[in-house]
Amino acid sequence: MTVSKFGRRGFVAGGLAMAGAAKLAAPALAQGQTRLNFYYPVAVGGPITKLIDTMCADFERENPSIKVQPIYTGSYQDTIAKTLTALKSNDFPHFAILLSTDMFTLIDEDVIVPFDDSDQAWIKSFYPAFMENSQAEGKTWGIPFQRSTIVQYWNKELFKEAGLNPDVPPKTWADQIEIAQKLTKRDASGNTSQWGMQIPSSGFPYWLFQALTTQNDVRLMNPEGTRTFFDDPKVVEALQYWMDLSMKHKVHPTGIVEWGTTPRDFFERKVAIMWTTTGNLTNVRTNAKFDFGVGMMPFGRRGGSPTGGGNFYVFKKANAAERAAATAFAKFVTQPERAAQWGIDTGYVAVTPAAFETQRMKDYVAGFPAAAVARDQLPLAWAELSTHDNQRVTKALNDGLQAGLTGAKSAQVAMAEAQREAQRLLRPFQR
Amino acid sequence: MSKARATIYGWLLLGPAFVLLAAFTHWPAIATLYHSFHSTARRNRPSVYVGLDNYQGMIDDPVFWQALINNFWYAVGTIPVSIGLALLMALWVNEKLAGRTWLRLAYFTPTVLPMIAVANIWLFFYTPDYGLFDQIRGLFGLRATNWLGEPGTVLGCLIVMTIWKEAGFFMIFYLAALQSMPPNLAEAAAIEGCGRWTFFRRVTFPLLMPTTLFVLVNAVIGAFRMVDHVVALTAGGPNNASMLLLVMIYDVAFRYWDVAYAATLTVVLLAILGTVALIQFVVLEKRIHYR
Known part of the structure; x- marks a missing residue:
């Protein structure tokens, strides 16, 4: 045919x-x-x-x-x-x-x-x-x-229900925790019926993580693609922030959040704010049965997202x-x-x-x-993680991130190990 | 017919199968072994003989060991249960009961569905909160569980799905074997006053042994070969908790383009499957009665 x-x-x-x-x-x-x-x-x-x-x-x-x-x-x-x-x-x-x-x-x-x-x-x-x-x-x-690039989508109806201004998404990292706390609903037995926010972490968590590191003003690699900086304190801090959203503040689902079902969680009102690609714009526009907003990423030390x-x-x-x-x-x-x-x-x-x-x-x-x-958001955007032997280096980071997010390792240890593996892989290219 | 002619006929009859096997099975296997002793060619660095370097690298690779251990548990989890279930279902739908054609069809449906479609259906079953399993658990006031997102549950989830998918397929073989079993055996046993369980243990099950061997070989190969659902459900995550050997080989070969290392892993897979098949054929063969 x-x-x-x-x-x-x-x-x-x-x-x-x-x-x-x-x-x-x-x-x-x-x-x-x-x-x-x-x-x-x-x-x-x-x-x-x-x-x-x-x-x-x-x-x-x-x-x-x-x-x-x-x-x-x-x-x-x-x-x-x-x-x-x-x-x-x-x-x-x-x-x-x-x-x-x-x-x-x-x-x-x-x-x-x-x-x-x-x-x-x-x-x-x-x-x-x-x-x-x-x-x-x-x-x-x-x-x-x-x-x-990555942007945040938010459910304006849930914002109104929580007594928040439906036209203003979180603008800073501190803001984000506070707003997400108001948007998280728990019943008497401790079950969460609605999460404040979620950042997908299946498949290619490094990309969404890079939004956090970009906002924390730290690059993950050099432009030559021969070195990574996964164990930089600011990178560890960014992972700690992500882990804290679920483990400490309890406004984000625990474990690995599936990339594919995240838009659906959003449509089902299981989550009030989601981070995902601009490529989902048409999908959300067609399937969201409520008023939604699309906004730039919140600011940590700076704003931005990877491309x-x-x-x-x-x-x-x-x-x-x-x-x-x-x-x-x-x-x-x-x-x-x-x-x-x-x-x-x-x-x-x-x-x-x-x-x-x-x-x-x-x-x-x-x-x-x-x-x-x-x-x-583009003026604030940085390059997506890309190095020599890219898929493998990326995998080292993905594994580290998932180990952190599932609580198997501390942020510090997970990133140190990812860096050690990336360093081993990149050694031949540093000559 | 002269002896020479018979020989030619023999080779001609053997020819097509021989050519196909040699070209698509034996030659690739030998080539894989060859590549596993060489490095991967890169810009300015052509492939060279490196001896056992790739194997040393593999032994030092924690992901390889994790994949191997996962694959072991995956095999142990899926094979006995799906075979047992298949036998049970076959015995049941072999009885004379109303609507048994529909029942057989229902059991066989999972096998008809493509693996990727199945994985997408199960992705919904396993979704936290509004997925099928969590909705059922919710009725009993149990908490939502992130089935595929926790290292502790993810492999179990894959095992359950595989059993569901495989049991119906194996049932067909058992059913065929049961259908061809002469009814006079049952009649004779009934006259002797033999109970149902004894009849099953002493007559049916031994007669089913050739089928069991066939199913067992298929199940073992399946446990190492079926990976579509892993790619669709978890891609081996979180943190390699659901990484299986063949998924790893795919990643190394077609994502990292490290042909040499992929060849090394393939040799290991071949060795495992070869050994298991050999054990099955040599050891079990002795205990099986072919009619």
Whole structure:
């Protein structure tokens, strides 16, 4: 089914392109046709596949000499697995969308090439927070495309019930404990029927933890991705704060909080405040049967959140013409108008300030102010944890965090052990 | 037919299966062994022979030991109970009772469902507060429990789900064996005045032994092979409390891209399964009567 669809589209597009080339008989013909395979993941709800198909068709219309074949490859995890495997064969992707944090892994695997940065205006057009995860060794390896951050969502009805101002979310860490205490409901036998807040900790707790460390004004790694600072006192302090929410203040569920069911806990009014990705905006908007607010993260020593999401990468196996064509595609879809439309359609944060200046985006934000929260938080945002041997280093931190949150280890010990493991893994890259 | 011709026929008949087995089972196993003695290739660092380094690293890796121990308890928890349950269900639905087709179907349903779908259903069962189990416990005034979020309960949760999933599948084999059992045995036993329990212990169960061996082999392999639900439910967390050997191999191979270490772990898995299969076939074989 899928194959026949691609086949037919390929045939029609090819025919059109040939007709166009014959008429123009321009450089396009001299170069011949450039065909690109484009792997992309789908990580959020909505008709992403259709949007990508349309985008590719639009691009081909403006660039008749290039043909882009978009290939849906599952989750981010599946996509990088398929990409790295396919690059060992003769039928490989020329460019792909992969996690921004996989940059060092892709460099170490020696499969990507940096973008041609002669067009500095384009490289500089993105939010700097997104570029932190896209540049290394003085080169630009990734172009931000589907990017997100963490924000807090709160249930305005529960705020009213608790006698709180429904329009004001927690603004500081101290505030947060106080407000969450008012929002936590217990019955006589000590059962909690409603939690004040929750921060998911299954799967990739490091990402949500990074919101806490960012707010505590401490970085988890150096920009070169060769060192981590998991045992920094401020990191330990951030973990202690998270642990205290459940163990000391009892405003947060104990143990590991499932990422996948957190939105549902929110819809079921089991929790009044949740931290999750901006990518859940559309989901919450559709399913919350109550008035909700979306706000910036509270301030510790500072505010902020890590960034997240995917970048474009161009592979080494592509030849010069194919690399140029892939770059042209990345440029095409990150134009302000297109970036704005993509943000509106998907809930991802538009990647350039210019996109927020377009009329289309201004109208959208006017009707749905929550869409601008992520943008307003971006000046405070930092890069997501990304190092060499990234998945393993991240796992060391995840294990430490879960050990702390389940009470198996103290914050101090858990982070010291995570740091020791990360240090062991990164030693070969520190030379 | 001449002897040469017979030989050719023999090889031709054997050929397809032999080629498939060699290409997809034996060759990968040998290649895995080869890779386990080499380092993983990285930028500027091609793969080299490292002897037993990968194995030394594995012995020093606490996550490996945790996965191994978890896998042991997972096997011990799932295999006997699911086989016992399967036998019990098979004996029951083999009786002449009303609606037994529906009953058989109901028992078999979990097997039909894809593992990922099952995991998502059970994710809801295990959800704290409004999940099915906590709602039932709530009726008795018991506290909400974070089933999948505590290291103490998470492995038990996976075991319960696996038993639910596997028992129906094994039941089908027992049912088939019971159906093919000649009724005159029961009649003869009845004439001799043999009780139901004695009949089961001395006749039915021994006759079911070949089935039990088959089911046992499958259950052991299943305990090491079924991991889809772990990925969907816990991804091995919290802090590796539900990490199983195959999940770890997947992580090492396709998330960390450490091919050499993944090969090393695979060799261990192969060795474990090979040994268990050998014990089962050699030791149990002697105690089984094939008709």
